Amino acid sequence: QMQLVQSGPELQKPGTSVKVSCKASGFDFSTSTIQWVRQARGQRLEWIGWIVVGSLSTKYAEKFQETVTISRDMSTNTVYMELSSLRSEDTAVYYCAAGGSLRTWGQGTKVTVSS
Amino acid sequence: DIVMTQTPLSLPVTPGEPASISCRSSRTLFDSDTGNTYLDWFLQKPGQSPQLLIYTLSYRASGVPDRFSGSGSGTDFTLKISRVEAEDVGVYYCMQRIAFPRTFGGGTRVEIK
Numbered sequence: 001q002m003q004l005v006q007s008g009p010e011l012q013k014p015g016t017s018v019k020v021s022c023k024a025s026g027f028d029f030s031t032s033t034i035q036w037v038r039q040a041r042g043q044r045l046e047w048i049g050w051i052v053v054g055s056l057s058t059k060y061a062e063k064f065q066e067t068v069t070i071s072r073d074m075s076t077n078t079v080y081m082e083l084s085s086l087r088s089e090d091t092a093v094y095y096c097a098a099g100g101s102l103r104t105w106g107q108g109t110k111v112t113v114s115s
Numbered sequence: 116d117i118v119m120t121q122t123p124l125s126l127p128v129t130p131g132e133p134a135s136i137s138c139r140s141s142r143t144l145f146d147s148d149t150g151n152t153y154l155d156w157f158l159q160k161p162g163q164s165p166q167l168l169i170y171t172l173s174y175r176a177s178g179v180p181d182r183f184s185g186s187g188s189g190t191d192f193t194l195k196i197s198r199v200e201a202e203d204v205g206v207y208y209c210m211q212r213i214a215f216p217r218t219f220g221g222g223t224r225v226e227i228k
Contacts (some may be wrong), residue, residue: 020202061216101155101170
């Protein structure tokens with residue numbers, strides 16, 4: 001079945017970067033779209049961006065335009081989301097999800113930004 | 116950005132009774148080129164990732180019970196549960212995908228009375 005498995009929790013200092021991975025299985029990775037969404041405690045879900053795996057086309061929310069990079073590795077069916085210049089406000093659970101309508105979600109990766 | 120507004124914030128329900136959640140968008144989610152309305156519904160059960168329930172206004176995702184239905188048009192949408200079951204507790208979110216960035220409603224927490 002379709003499955004997305006994300007990397008483990010991260011603790012990072014302000015000003016540094018974090019790279020979260022999302023490994024896909026059970027579907028045709030090369031024709032998929034993978035999106036990233038985050039959820040801070042008590043906040044609504046927030047869309048970060050997406051990658052069209054086959055074309056490498058990416059789109060980011062304007063808020064993250066300068067700090068996020070979404071990439072993919074076709075050899076391992078893995079998508080990465082790197083967030084730089086981390087601030088405490090970036091503390092959240094980060095999810096990857098497959099499909100235009102977010103049909104399948106990863107288990108989430110907790111990223112904590114603290115000095 | 117399109118603003119999504121959900122009501123109510125919290126919804127106590129009795130098992131076996133119907134329930135309804137509303138979602139409103141700040142502009143139409145109807146695409147006249149495709150004839151589709153790009154509004155999706157998700158349920159986030161306690162301690163879990165969100166899961167897709169309804170896509171493109173009214174299509175149930177795979178494995179979703181038929182007690183869940185989505186309806187609406189333009190800017191006003193409704194998710195209905197015909198008979199609530201205990202396993203339906205959690206936070207429900209609507210999301211628009213007619214425009215970037217995708218945006219979500221603030222969530223409706225459904226709990227058993």
